[in-house]
Amino acid sequence: MDVEILPLLSFVLITSFTPGPNNMSSASMGVNHGYRRTLLFLPGIASGFVLVMLICAYLAGTLLAVMPRAQRYLRWAGAAYILWLAIRILWANWSGPRSEAPALSFAGGFFLQLVNPKVAVYGLTLYSTFLAPISSRLGLLALSAFVFAAAAFAATSTWALFGAAIRNGLRREPVRKAVNICLCLLLVYAAIDLSGIPALIGAG
Numbered sequence: 596m597d598v599e600i601l602p603l604l605s606f607v608l609i610t611s612f613t614p615g616p617n618n619m620s621s622a623s624m625g626v627n628h629g630y631r632r633t634l635l636f637l638p639g640i641a642s643g644f645v646l647v648m649l650i651c652a653y654l655a656g657t658l659l660a661v662m663p664r665a666q667r668y669l670r671w672a673g674a675a676y677i678l679w680l681a682i683r684i685l686w687a688n689w690s691g692p693r694s695e696a697p698a699l700s701f702a703g704g705f706f707l708q709l710v711n712p713k714v715a716v717y718g719l720t721l722y723s724t725f726l727a728p729i730s731s732r733l734g735l736l737a738l739s740a741f742v743f744a745a746a747a748f749a750a751t752s753t754w755a756l757f758g759a760a761i762r763n764g765l766r767r768e769p770v771r772k773a774v775n776i777c778l779c780l781l782l783v784y785a786a787i788d789l790s791g792i793p794a795l796i797g798a799g
Contacts, residue, residue, distance in 0.1 A: 639704025
C-alpha cells in the first residue's frame with residue numbers, strides 16, 4: 596500500500612499550524628519579547644520534535660512488525676483522533692496567554708516537546724497509520740522526522756512572527772468561524788480517507 600500523500604499533507608499542515616502548546620507559547624513570546632529573542636527557543640522545539648518523532652517511528656514500527664494486523668485498528672484509532680481534533684478546531688477561539696511564556700532558551704523549547712502530549716499522539720498517529728507502508732525503511736523514517744520538524748519550525752516561527760496579528764484577526768467572529776469550518780472539513784476528509792471507507796465503497 597502506498598503512502599496517502601494528500602490526506603497526510605492535510606493532517607500535517609493543519610496539525611502543525613493550529614493552536615497547541617508549541618504554537619501558543621511561540622505566539623506569546625513573539626507578542627511579549629519579539630521574534631529575535633525567540634531564536635534560541637524555536638530551534639529547541641524543532642530539535643526536540645525530531646527526537647520525539649524518531650521515538651514514535653520506532654514504537655509504531657515495532658508494533659506493526661509484531662502485530663501486522665494491528666494496522667487496521669490503528670488506522671481506525673487514528674481516524675477517530677483526527678475527527679476529535681476536527682471537532683476541537685471547529686470551536687477553537689485561537690486565543691492564548693500573553694504573559695505565560697516558557698524560558699527563552701534552546702533547552703526550554705527542547706524539553707517542552709518531551710512533556711507535550713500533542714506531539715506524542717501526533718507522531719504515533721503519523722507513523723502507525725499514514726506512514727505504516729514505510730515502517731521498515733529506516734532512512735525514509737528518519738527523513739520524515741526532519742521534514743515534520745521543519746513543518747513544526749515553520750509553524751512556530753509563523754506564530755512568533757505574526758502571533759499578535761493572527762490572534763487579533765481571528766478574534767473576529769466571522770473570520771474565526773470560516774477558518775475553523777475549512778480546517779475542520781479538511782481534517783474530516785483526512786480521517787475518512789485514513790479509515791479506509793472510500794476503498795471499501797469502491798470495492799463494493
